[in-house]
Amino acid sequence: MASVKTGYWNIRGYMQPIRLLLAYAGVEHEDKRYNFGPAPDYDSSEWLKDKFNLGLDFPNCPYYIDGDVKLSQTFAILKYLGRKHNLAPKTEEEHIRVDLIEAEAEDMRTKWSTLCYHADFEKMKPEYVKNAPVKLKEISAFLGSHPYFAGQNITYIDFLIYELMDQNSQLIPGLLDEFPNLKEFHARIGGLEKVASYLSSDKCIKYPFNGPMAQWGGK
Ligand SMILES: N[C@@H](CCC(=O)N[C@@H](CS)C(=O)NCC(=O)O)C(=O)O
Numbered sequence: 544m545a546s547v548k549t550g551y552w553n554i555r556g557y558m559q560p561i562r563l564l565l566a567y568a569g570v571e572h573e574d575k576r577y578n579f580g581p582a583p584d585y586d587s588s589e590w591l592k593d594k595f596n597l598g599l600d601f602p603n604c605p606y607y608i609d610g611d612v613k614l615s616q617t618f619a620i621l622k623y624l625g626r627k628h629n630l631a632p633k634t635e636e637e638h639i640r641v642d643l644i645e646a647e648a649e650d651m652r653t654k655w656s657t658l659c660y661h662a663d664f665e666k667m668k669p670e671y672v673k674n675a676p677v678k679l680k681e682i683s684a685f686l687g688s689h690p691y692f693a694g695q696n697i698t699y700i701d702f703l704i705y706e707l708m709d710q711n712s713q714l715i716p717g718l719l720d721e722f723p724n725l726k727e728f729h730a731r732i733g734g735l736e737k738v739a740s741y742l743s744s745d746k747c748i749k750y751p752f753n754g755p756m757a758q759w760g761g762k
Contacts, residue, residue, distance in 0.1 A: 664758035
């Protein structure tokens with residue numbers, strides 16, 4: 544029995560960067576996946592049965608449990624795993640870069656989820672598609688010729704940005720074509736031996752990205 548347990552819906556969603564990081568770090572874990580009930584209610588009782596019985600201070604999913612360490616909140620989990628698996632920023636320069644890109648990534652994640660789940664998805668999509676390259680231009684300039692977002696060393700935030708780029712590219716095919724360094728970054732993370740092996744395994748959820756109630760990426 545693996546001592547590490549993670550839990551989330553049976554989708555990629557907010558959990559996927561954590562799954563990718565754990566694969567990269569070679570951590571065996573129980574990847575508990577909760578299913579939604581059918582439309583139109585999308586009953587969440589599978590999750591609710593566990594939600595308040597896991598010892599989490601702030602019951603939510605994704606969660607991560609390893610003995611006394613019981614965490615929710617994607618970023619708290621990623622940062623903890625970063626420190627544990629030598630994937631945290633080390634120098635002041637790396638800290639500054641990771642803090643900055645993390646805040647940008649969180650904004651991007653919020654905009655992305657809002658779009659995907661919004662009842663007005665079709666109306667909102669053109670504006671989103673127009674703005675996406677504007678933000679990517681800044682991200683591309685920030686990455687510059689560095690291999691990773693901290694600089695020379697891989698950190699936890701690279702897994703989150705990889706996943707954001709991967710999902711956005713499915714909605715907007717060719718999105719990264721204008722930004723060769725981002726395209727290379729995406730290929731670099733996806734090509735890391737243990738990540739690549741996870742991505743091509745049947746353990747990895749390729750689809751859906753979102754819950755079944757989403758307007759895009761969930762059905
Ligand atoms: N800020 C939290 C948000 C977590 C969150 O919104 N989780 C959604 C799925 S993405 C959920 O269904 N939570 C279960 C609940 O609220 O009971 C994080 O980043 O982890």
